[in-house]
Amino acid sequence: ELKVEQNPLFLSMQEGKNYTIYCNYSTTSDRLYWYRQDPGKSLESLFVLLSNGAVKQEGRLMASLDTKARLSTLHITAAVHDLSATYFCAVDNQLIWGAGTKLIIKP
């Protein structure tokens, strides 16, 4: 069965701290997608990682992909309240999605 597992599913952290969200997947996939969903809103694309070793950064978020380990990470540096959202990863042409990581950043 094709599965995408995100870890943790819920994270509460203080502003200024660093943390990493993990996305493990069971299928071979050379592309991985990260999306953000604000409460009550739809999804917004963050990153598309296209190959093994790919790293992309925007602001305080950095995503990486290890296709051999079937693992992607989303690293948050010096978190700020505005990054509070649910983060999803997806593989296999975005047909298989993780359950999401709900991130709450406290001022």
Next chain:
Amino acid sequence: GAGVSQSPSNKVTEKGKDVELRCDPISGHTALYWYRQSLGQGLEFLIYFQGNSAPDKSGLPSDRFSAERTGGSVSTLTIQRTQQEDSAVYLCASSLAARGGRADTQYFGPGTRLTVL
């Protein structure tokens, strides 16, 4: 330009009734996707269109669910004889052509919140 739009934004219906949900993709996007998201859950893939054809219907949960797309643009998701477990947010997304089977980034609509009483 305009993004993906969906209508209605909210739909409350009685068990056993049929409902139609509409999606207007971004102009020029040939790929269109339907997903379902239950409260606090991830996305469940339902169906994918490339143009007017649906190469992948594997996610449709039962034969009560159907979808069509006309003119390579608007898509309608129909749920017949709705059940309470159909209550969820139904999201539509579109993307540029899936070249060589590889999908581009998807742009999501705001969703339709369906409540079946």
